[in-house]
Amino acid sequence: MTVVASGPTASMTMPGTAPGSMEHPANLRVVNALSYRVILQPDADDGGFNVVIPAFPRAHTQGDDAEDALKNAREIIELELGYLAEKGLPIPPTDAENVRIERVSVALPAA
Numbered sequence: 001m002t003v004v005a006s007g008p009t010a011s012m013t014m015p016g017t018a019p020g021s022m023e024h025p026a027n028l029r030v031v032n033a034l035s036y037r038v039i040l041q042p043d044a045d046d047g048g049f050n051v052v053i054p055a056f057p058r059a060h061t062q063g064d065d066a067e068d069a070l071k072n073a074r075e076i077i078e079l080e081l082g083y084l085a086e087k088g089l090p091i092p093p094t095d096a097e098n099v100r101i102e103r104v105s106v107a108l109p110a111a
Contacts, residue, residue, distance in 0.1 A: 034081075034091070034093075034094050035094050035095075035096035035097065036053060036054075036055045036056070036077055036092070036094065036095055036096055037053070037054050037055065037095050037096045037099055038051060038052075038053055038070065038073045039051070039052040039053075039054070040063075040066055040069050040070075043062065047064070048062055048063055048064045048065060048068070048069065049062060049063050049065070049066060049069040050062045050069075051063065051069050051072065051073045051076075053073060053076070053077060054095065055092040055093075055095050056076070056077060056080045056092065058080075059076045059077070059079075059080050060076075061073055061075070061076045
């Protein structure tokens with residue numbers, strides 16, 4: 001069993017993993033998790049959702065439903081983070097802390 005959240009994080013392994021193995025919980029390195037804003041935009045043509053990730057403007061993905069879109073967003077963020085780390089490039093800072101999204105409705109002015 002692997003537990004994954006957005007960005008790099010610790011993982012859990014199946015019970016009974018040998019203490020000397022790299023996957024044993026005592027041998028895991030814990031790092032801070034990162035959180036990124038993910039915007040799901042309904043796709044009127046194909047259904048499902050297109051995903052926008054402001055911290056990773058070159059990353060594009062979609063999903064058949066919200067759950068699928070979020071799963072794919074997590075995967076593309078992890079791929080982007082891996083690429084940046086491999087190339088020694090800076091990792092975008094967390095941009096999802098204290099984010100509040102509201103909807104404002106306005107009336108059109110009378111003609």
